Amino acid sequence: MPKMLLPESGVTFIAVTSGKGGVGKSTITINLAAALARLGKRVGILDADIYGFSIPAMMKIDQKPTMIDQTAIPAESHGVKVMSMGFFAKDNQPVMWRGPMLNKWIRNFLTNTHWGELDYLLLDLPPGTRDVAIDVAAMIPQAQEIIVTTPHYAASHVASRAGVMAQHTKHSILGVVENMAYFESNGEKNYLFGQGGAEKLAEELHSHIIAQVPFAQPEENTGSSVYDEDSVIGEVFTHLAEELIYQ
Numbered sequence: 407m408p409k410m411l412l413p414e415s416g417v418t419f420i421a422v423t424s425g426k427g428g429v430g431k432s433t434i435t436i437n438l439a440a441a442l443a444r445l446g447k448r449v450g451i452l453d454a455d456i457y458g459f460s461i462p463a464m465m466k467i468d469q470k471p472t473m474i475d476q477t478a479i480p481a482e483s484h485g486v487k488v489m490s491m492g493f494f495a496k497d498n499q500p501v502m503w504r505g506p507m508l509n510k511w512i513r514n515f516l517t518n519t520h521w522g523e524l525d526y527l528l529l530d531l532p533p534g535t536r537d538v539a540i541d542v543a544a545m546i547p548q549a550q551e552i553i554v555t556t557p558h559y560a561a562s563h564v565a566s567r568a569g570v571m572a573q574h575t576k577h578s579i580l581g582v583v584e585n586m587a588y589f590e591s592n593g594e595k596n597y598l599f600g601q602g603g604a605e606k607l608a609e610e611l612h613s614h615i616i617a618q619v620p621f622a623q624p625e626e627n628t629g630s631s632v633y634d635e636d637s638v639i640g641e642v643f644t645h646l647a648e649e650l651i652y653q
């Protein structure tokens with residue numbers, strides 16, 4: 407078993423998942439990771455969205471992990487160590503492998519990466535309840551899950567399947583993050599995707615909403631999806647990180 411999975415490693419595993427693609431799962435993962443790092447925690451991200459890896463591009467990571475023998479030294483951005491299939495796929499080619507091969511890669515990422523001492527490892531899972539999610543559930547039963555949805559009823563309805571899956575695999579659910587909750591303009595909140603879907607989802611899962619993230623453009627034109635610490639979204643994630651640390 408990878409050493410970091412032993413209880414004495416002290417690593418808290420948080421799997422970020424969603425029912426549907428495109429609801430902001432990766433955005434939530436990287437901004438929560440950056441906020442935890444700003445608060446002094448040692449944080450890693452395992453981009454386990456093997457089919458749709460996007461973390462390196464979203465964090466503007468250009469360098470690849472350094473390999474020393476069979477061990478990878480993860481890339482680093484915003485104080486967060488990152489491993490992703492994106493570093494190893496040629497020319498952004500889609501990853502076509504299935505089943506046992508994927509399992510092997512995830513295990514490799516956990517075992518053969520020099521993560522150093524970590525307080526948190528965030529896992530960006532593929533949307534839905536496919537094989538990777540099942541593998542991760544089996545491999546890391548102590549992982550807690552954050553379920554990301556938009557307020558739209560259809561998104562939260564699909565997300566409930568991911569949530570039920572978490573319950574089924576005995577992963578505990580930390581809570582629901584409602585992304586793209588509203589768009590604020592001139593002090594007025596506009597609910598572009600409606601309201602209530604995330605509450606309904608939280609209720610169904612006997613959980614609660616742990617953050618509501620509005621629509622916002624990243625501050626500068628850097629192409630990075632990590633929001634500034636003092637932006638509205640940056641503050642939402644600082645609060646969430648504090649809650650997770652001091653809960």
Ligand SMILES: Nc1ncnc2c1ncn2[C@@H]1O[C@H](COP(=O)(O)OP(=O)(O)OP(=O)(O)O)[C@@H](O)[C@H]1O
Nearest residue numbers: 427428429430431432433458533586620621622631
């Ligand atoms: N709160 C937000 N405000 C503005 N744009 C957002 C917000 N959240 C996410 N986005 C944008 O929406 C798009 C989808 O987000 P993201 O890639 O995080 O979703 P995802 O659920 O991880 O998608 P996938 O399943 O394809 O990996 C991205 O372009 C991202 O920058």
